[in-house]
Amino acid sequence: MSKTITISPVTRIEGHAKITIQMDDRGNVVDARFHVNEFRGFEKFCEGRLMWEMGGITSRICGICPTSHLITSAKAGDDILAVAIPETAEKLRRLITLAQWIQSHALSFFHLSSPDFLLGFDSDPATRNIFGLITKDKEFARRGIRLRKFGQDIIEVLGSRRIHTPWAVAGGVREPFDAAKRDHLLAWIPEAKETALLALTTLKSIHEQFAADIPNFGSFRSMFVGLVAPDGALEYYDGTLRVMDGSGNVIADKIDIHKYDDYIGEASESWSYLKFPYYKPLGYQKGMFRVGPLARMNICDYIDTPLAEDERKVFKAIAGKAEAVNNSFYYHYARLIELLFAVEKAEMLLHDPVMLGTNIRARAMINRRLGIGASEAPRGTLFHRYEVDENGVLQKVNLIIATAQNNLAMNRTVRQLAIQYIDGNRITEGILNRVEAGIRCFDPCLSCSTHASGRMPLHVQLLDCEGTVLSELRR
Amino acid sequence: MTTTIVIGYGNTLRRDDGAGVAAAERLARDFPGANVRTAQELHPELAEQLASCALAVFLDASVRTTNVCVTRVFPASSTHGAEGHALSPAGLLALCSALYGHAPEEAILVEIPAFECGFGETMSAETARMVDRAVHIISELLQGVTTPEIILYLVPSPSGN
Numbered sequence: 001m002s003k004t005i006t007i008s009p010v011t012r013i014e015g016h017a018k019i020t021i022q023m024d025d026r027g028n029v030v031d032a033r034f035h036v037n038e039f040r041g042f043e044k045f046c047e048g049r050l051m052w053e054m055g056g057i058t059s060r061i062c063g064i065c066p067t068s069h070l071i072t073s074a075k076a077g078d079d080i081l082a083v084a085i086p087e088t089a090e091k092l093r094r095l096i097t098l099a100q101w102i103q104s105h106a107l108s109f110f111h112l113s114s115p116d117f118l119l120g121f122d123s124d125p126a127t128r129n130i131f132g133l134i135t136k137d138k139e140f141a142r143r144g145i146r147l148r149k150f151g152q153d154i155i156e157v158l159g160s161r162r163i164h165t166p167w168a169v170a171g172g173v174r175e176p177f178d179a180a181k182r183d184h185l186l187a188w189i190p191e192a193k194e195t196a197l198l199a200l201t202t203l204k205s206i207h208e209q210f211a212a213d214i215p216n217f218g219s220f221r222s223m224f225v226g227l228v229a230p231d232g233a234l235e236y237y238d239g240t241l242r243v244m245d246g247s248g249n250v251i252a253d254k255i256d257i258h259k260y261d262d263y264i265g266e267a268s269e270s271w272s273y274l275k276f277p278y279y280k281p282l283g284y285q286k287g288m289f290r291v292g293p294l295a296r297m298n299i300c301d302y303i304d305t306p307l308a309e310d311e312r313k314v315f316k317a318i319a320g321k322a323e324a325v326n327n328s329f330y331y332h333y334a335r336l337i338e339l340l341f342a343v344e345k346a347e348m349l350l351h352d353p354v355m356l357g358t359n360i361r362a363r364a365m366i367n368r369r370l371g372i373g374a375s376e377a378p379r380g381t382l383f384h385r386y387e388v389d390e391n392g393v394l395q396k397v398n399l400i401i402a403t404a405q406n407n408l409a410m411n412r413t414v415r416q417l418a419i420q421y422i423d424g425n426r427i428t429e430g431i432l433n434r435v436e437a438g439i440r441c442f443d444p445c446l447s448c449s450t451h452a453s454g455r456m457p458l459h460v461q462l463l464d465c466e467g468t469v470l471s472e473l474r475r
Numbered sequence: 476m477t478t479t480i481v482i483g484y485g486n487t488l489r490r491d492d493g494a495g496v497a498a499a500e501r502l503a504r505d506f507p508g509a510n511v512r513t514a515q516e517l518h519p520e521l522a523e524q525l526a527s528c529a530l531a532v533f534l535d536a537s538v539r540t541t542n543v544c545v546t547r548v549f550p551a552s553s554t555h556g557a558e559g560h561a562l563s564p565a566g567l568l569a570l571c572s573a574l575y576g577h578a579p580e581e582a583i584l585v586e587i588p589a590f591e592c593g594f595g596e597t598m599s600a601e602t603a604r605m606v607d608r609a610v611h612i613i614s615e616l617l618q619g620v621t622t623p624e625i626i627l628y629l630v631p632s633p634s635g636n
Contacts, residue, residue: 060488130519130570131569131570131573134570134573134574135573138573138574141574142574142575145519145520145522145523145574146520146523148519148520149520149523
C-alpha cells in the first residue's frame, strides 16, 4: 500500500507550511510537496487605496523584511511620479536596504540555521534552537543577536522605527541623516565586521562535517535570476535583471525591470497558496529558477567590497567545472558573504559626505498610470507593480515575492531529500529535520510570499495511495 | 541595576491590539527620561536591554480579560516556542538569563483588554479607557509612588486571584 508522510508545521522559518511525502506500496518516495496553506490577499485589498499609502501598507506584509517592501514600493512610486530622486535620498535608501540584509541574514544564520549546524541534525529537537545554541556557545549566540541589532539600529536611526517605518516615500525619503547618527552607526562597524567574519569561519568549518548531507540538499541545475549593477557587480537596490543557467551561461541580460513580465510568469497549484513563478521563455516547470543569495552570488561578475570579493572567489571555486553553484545548501554560504558585503558597503556609505545632504525628496504629481519597482530583498528579487488612475488611486496591484520565485526549487529540494533519506514507513526526527533544513536553505518568508495570515508550524504526513493518513508528526 | 524598562508591544494596525504600544507611547511622552520601548512583537534583541534592568514592565493587549490585569512574569522553564521570531515575556526573560546570566529581578505583565481587533488604527472607546488606566498604574510606578508588589496586590490577575 502506498503512503504519504506529512511534516507540519515546518519550523524555524517565517510563516507556516507543511510537507507531504507520497510513497508507493514498496515504501519508495514517489513525490514530495511543500504546501503553503496561508492566504492574505494583500494585492486585492490594496486596490482602491492611494498610491502614497502603499509603503505603509505593504511593509506590514512582513515583520522580517518590511524595509524591502517599503523601498520597492517607494521605487514603484518614483516611477509613477516619473522622477529621478536626489542622490542623497538614493544613498540613504541604499543604506537602509543593506540594513535589511544585515538583520535578516543574521536572523537566518544565527537564530534559525545555526542550531542545526552547531548541534547537529540528529540532536534533540527540544534543545535544537537558540537556547541550545546559547548552551553550546554563549558568545556566538550573543554576537549573532548583536549583529541583527546593528541592522535594526540602522533602520531605527534612519526611519525612527525598527519595523514598519514610513520613512521612504515616492520621490525620496522623509527625513535627512546627520553626523551624530552617522557616528553612532560607524561605531558598530568593527564589531559587525568581526561577527560577519566569525559566521563565515564557523559555517565553512562545518562544511566538512556535513559533507555526506550536503549533496542531497537541493543539488540540481536550475536558472538563477537577480539584479546586477550596470558593470555586473553584486546589486541590492537597483540595476537590471540577469538570467543565468545552471552551467553558468548568461542567457538573458540587461533586462529592464519594466519588462519583467515578459520573462517571469506565475502558475498556481490547487495544493498551495504560494504561487509558482517560472521563467516564461521555457514555460512552467522547465522554467524553474532560483533567486536570493545563491542566485546573486552566481550571477554577479564581482563584488565591490574587498573582503566579500575575496570570499566570493572561494565560493565560485565550489562549482568546479560548472560555473554556477547549483547546490542549495550553499545558500547559507552565499548569505554570509552578502552579510559581510552589507557591513562593508554600509561602512563605505557612512563615510560618504553625500549622505549628509538635505535635498532628499523630489516632488511631483501623478505622471504615469503604471509604476514598477524592484529591489533585491534578502531572499531575492522583489517586484511591486501598481496601476493607478489620474488621482493615484490603485486600480491593480501585483507583488512578486522572492520566496514564491523559489517555490519550484523548494519543492524539488524537498523531493530530493525525501528520496534520499526516507526508506520504508518510518520517519525519524533526524530525517524530518533534514527535510525542514532543506527548506531553511532558502530562508523562506511565507507571510510575504502568500500575503497570508497567521502562523504555521511543521506538520509531516505519511499517506497511502488513496490519501489516507497513515502516520504524522507535528511540531 | 536600578532601572526600569517598559516594553509596550502589539500591532497598531489591528485596532485594540495596539493598546500596549499606545500605553507605552503615552508613558514615553510623560516620562522623557524613562526607558520605554515599543515593538510589534518581543524579539531577541530586547534581551540585552533587559539584562541591565532591575524591573521589566510588559504592556500587551489581551482578549482574555475585560479589565486591566497584572501578573508577575518568571523566566520560562522550557524552550517551547523558541523556534520562531517572536517571544513571550517569559521566553524573553529566559533568553536574557541564558545569554547574560541574569534577568530583571522582577517582571510584570500588564494586560489591557482588547475588544475590537479588526483592521484600523483607532482603538475602541473601551480599550482607550483601559489604556488610561494602565498608564495611570505604571505612571505611579515610574514616579515611585507604588511598587510592583502593591500593584500585584491591588490589580487583579486575569484569573481573578
